[in-house]
Amino acid sequence: MRPATAIPPELLTPTEMAQADRLAGAGPALMEAAGRAVALAILSRFRPARVLVLAGPGHNGGDGYVIARRLERAGWDVAVAALAPPRGDALVAAAAWRGPMRDFSVAEVRRAGLIVDAVFGAGLARPVVGLVAEVLAAARAPIIAVDIPSGVCGATGALRGFAAQAALTVTFFRRKPGHLLLPGRDLCGDLLLADIGLPAAVLDSIRPRAFANGPALWSLPRPDATTHKHSRGHVTVLSGAGMSGAALLAARAARRAGAGLVTLACADAASAASHRLAEPGALVLEVRGMGALLGQILADVRRAVVLLGPGLPPDATTRGALAALLGAGRRVVADAGALTACAGRPELLRGAAILTPHAGEFARGFGAPGEDRLTAVRAAAAQTGAVVLLKGSDSIIAAPDGRVAINHNAPPWLATGGTGDVLAGLAAALLAQGLPAYEAACAAAWLQGEAARRIGPGLLAEDLPMALPQAFVAAGGAPEA
Template identity: 50%
Template sequence: MNMLISESVLTSRQTAVLTVRQMADVDRRSVAAGVSSFELMANAGAAVAHEIECRWTPRPVLVLCGQGNNGGDGFVAAHLLAEAGWPVRVAMLGSRFSLKDEARQHAQRWSGEVEALSPSVLEGAELIVDALFGAGLSRPLEGQALETLAAASHGTAPIVAIDTPSGVMGDTGEALGAVSSVLTVTFFRKKPGHLLLPGRDLCGEVIVADIGTPKAVIDSIAPQTFENHPALWLADLPQAKADTDKHSRGHALIFGGYPMTGAARMAARGAARAGAGLTTIAVPEIAFPIYAAALNSIMVRPWVTPEDFGHLLNGSRFSAWLIGPGAGVDKETFGHALAMLATGRPTIIDADAISAFQDEPGALDRAIHGPCVLTPHENEFRRVFDPFGDKLTRTLAAARRCGAVVVLKGSDTVIAAPDGRAIINANAPPTLATAGTGDVLSGIILGLLAQGVSAFDSAAAGVWLHGAAAAEFGPGLMAEDLPELLPAVFRRLYS
């Protein structure tokens, strides 16, 4: 699948991510709008059967059903596959007579035997449907469910999960006994557990099926969490026009460290490729020859004393700052970061500049009073923020505490704003796990900030562009490759 905007018709509503509680509210509101629970379950099971028929030829199928609505979906899928001529067996945790309401009605349509759940039922199955619990489970798997799925994971039969693999927490992605599925069919919208690790990896391919939920329901839910996609921010990115000049595209300033000079240079190239009209690195005088010899269109400004650096910040020529890559974890970085934040101009605090506040995290919170983006990886995050809880909750809490947009990096990067909005990114390939890629990311975000894009949109767009560029390159990626890949990504976005 093209890692770029292959689904350009998507809207921000379609990228919404809903919690387990919100999805239950969606179902209630759908019923109130005239769509019965029986119909919703029938459509859900039909969607599962359809996706299976699209991928496999008829073969012995075992459907593992639980005692809730997930089990009801499983009975529907089993009935439809059997009607289509597939050899289907059903095994259940508990009794079908313990099912309630529409789940019981659909189970009554199954005319075959219902076996007791145990690892022994797996014999002869060439495809397994996990309809045991879904996203609503809030405790670890245990007993026969745990033993049966564990045994299934050691076999050769592919597993298809309904909603989420049983044992994956829908709101957090935490895995409590879950095993890998090759396909997960969920309904209406994804949940955080489909995007956050390790849940995302355990889901395999995720299909979001339409089961007849009224489209207007999403507006009444008012979601604040989304999966990162250009539909969220593309309209707000600047595009050069005939009367555009370099000054109107913003001037980005990066604090250049010494002796670690490569990080700031890579960030600068990221900023320039992201569209900043001018990019300057401010460096200690001793480092000036190193930077100047390595850069052409990116300018280098030497400074001798802290006052010299202060004069740069007090001028009006720069539109956004970045400090952190290669800066060093010391009092000097601490002071320069405070000076940047004191201007109230858009600022990115990254890498060493985050760690410089580890002994005084409150000083960082107090200093932020303008547009600001923090871009920590997990270790840097722990030095200044509460490390407990799931990734989405932690990042939102950090953003609220400090009043900045927080980008908690990783394969499942979370971007959170102080007002409660959050975006989960899922397009980053594992090849980004190499030195310097985070520096390029902070530079890309800086380039967008310098052009007047909001802090939240700059962060979300920067993270997505970073992942798309990496996917464009493939194996063997080095951080230096990323800036040169951005023009092709932009070209496809705007085509």
């Protein structure tokens, strides 16, 4: 059960949110509730100031008229600047406003001490240009955005023309993908989700397929008194001679994440020797030649999960290793060299359990994702039958069945070499312990973000495995009993 105070993980596209409104019989009462929620947020966070509400003609503008009325009742100096005459339910809210009206202009915005952006909502279908862009760009005071900053696409987080930086964004019922995907996430400023009385039962009809990643989506493996190392799964990490440190990082993360056994498989003596010294708790399998090495791996059915890619060259040998492992039914986490080896030929990845590309690897394998990255990653997952984890500060994890999660807890200091290897090792370890591929990828992304947050600036990839136990505890589990 999710705690009552937890933010619900479901994310609704603008179309799905409109459906929720229809199912709940949305009207002036819900508009009143939305405006009240924003007004209360302003009253609790800002000192009284000269407020200018920028109101569009639709539902967002209607919320704006309610906000203006409630702030004026609280004794604030409030005026409304209407972009166009209100329509629909907004007519009711506008008729209840008896305060001053101002020009929708740069001059009026510059006189304001606080600005409410109630121009356009998350379902904006056209770019913000011309007068609206000029007025928003002229703002010098803090902006409070209603639902989402005007100009941000609620479905993708992409810019539609221009969007101004908000200090606070107040949205309703459920967040939208655009609140968590960049650049929309940053433009929202602080994000507040308000309950306006929409019943959660409408989700039964909508059946959301997008979620904010977090422990509500998955449960970590919990060892008990009967657990032994073989029951906790065996992860094999293939190591390349050129960048053997990448495999070492992945193996260390896999061990910290609870894999019962981790093997570093090497086709050269130098890598094997360095691994024995650097990672004494891991097994080291040394067999000369990739073909012979794969033969040894495939001869042991307990080596069910194989991580292929960190430090490996993107060549025909790596491509052949992938084909052999998939052909033998091994559960493969493909990263780095394994992904680049299949550039332009995504069909070669079909049958893998988890793919962990960064933006460049994704573009080489599946084409540039464009603005709608959720759709692009979903398509890649459907094409390959694998869970695809597109890495970034707003990582997207998609399952072949259409489920998608957005991971938004990754701090910027994760942007350093080797952290992708750690993430791949984490995912492999969770997969080996019995988590389904989608849950394993989601949990790995969240755990790495939490570990990085605890380490703070100055993080090195080598630091992450040591911080994983605390991250497991924060997620409600632990890698050790």
